[in-house]
Amino acid sequence: MSKPDNNHTSGGGQLIPITNMGEGSQAAQAVLGRDLHEFLEVGASYRHWFPRMVAYGFEEGVDYVVKNDRSASPAGMPSRPRLNHVVSLDMAKEIAMIQRSAKGRQARRYFIEVEKRARMAPAFDPSQLTRSEILLIALNAEEERLALEAANKQLQPKADAYDYFIDSTGSYSMGTVAKMLGIGQNTLFRELRNRGILITKGDMRNTPYQRYANYFEVKAGGYTRSNGTQVVTHTTRVRPRGIDFIRRTLGLHGAHPMLPMTFQ
Known part of the structure; x- marks a missing residue:
């Protein structure tokens, strides 16, 4: 340290x-x-x-x-x-x-x-x-x-709306981030996979590789199928610093002006 x-x-x-x-x-x-x-x-x-x-x-x-x-x-x-x-x-x-x-x-x-x-x-x-x-x-x-x-x-009304979607740990859902950036959620996932930021296959698909983990937060969850099988799920959320990282990585210069970390 x-x-x-x-x-x-x-x-x-x-x-x-x-x-x-x-x-x-x-x-x-x-x-x-x-x-x-x-x-x-x-x-x-x-x-x-x-x-x-x-x-x-x-x-x-x-x-x-x-x-x-x-x-x-x-x-x-x-x-x-x-x-x-x-x-x-x-x-x-x-x-x-x-x-x-x-x-x-x-x-x-x-x-x-x-x-x-x-x-x-x-x-x-x-x-x-x-x-x-x-x-x-x-x-x-x-x-x-x-x-x-x-x-x-x-x-301000839109800024308040974005604040509403931030959880107690300080991260945004991928859907909210996609709206901030002016693109679709599926497009966002696809582009991040294509650039080697999110994992493309397997149980951890659409979660970040370790070297990009500081920009994201992965929450584990799960559910039980009707046949009693337990299924583990992983949900990727974006930390505030990750929003500007994604914007710059995707070259989205026309992103919404209320993005938290674009004031550089």
């Missing part, structure tokens, strides 16, 4: 402090979960909110690692551990969009800018963002918020 590196965890010019997840050349930019939670102004407490975010399909050791902080205590008393997490920027961007708020869109723009700077200059320190640059990011986010607010008045 990756270990958090606390270099660059503070900086006067940062909208949200940036840290590292991992070590050496494998280190990746990240943020602390509590910093993100505070910036997004989430109403729920952190210990209840973060597990709900993880349920959207994120994996410990891949998208985030646990990091226990020390909370402040009265004078003379030992500090107590406080649950926190180091969250990859990819996960942080997805969480920001899940909030569907101005703060979420502002955070996402900031993370994209941090990543862009890192690609352009590998030695770039995110703490060097100037106040003017941060204000520009905030201004752009506000302009985007106003545009999205107008669009959402028309799109």
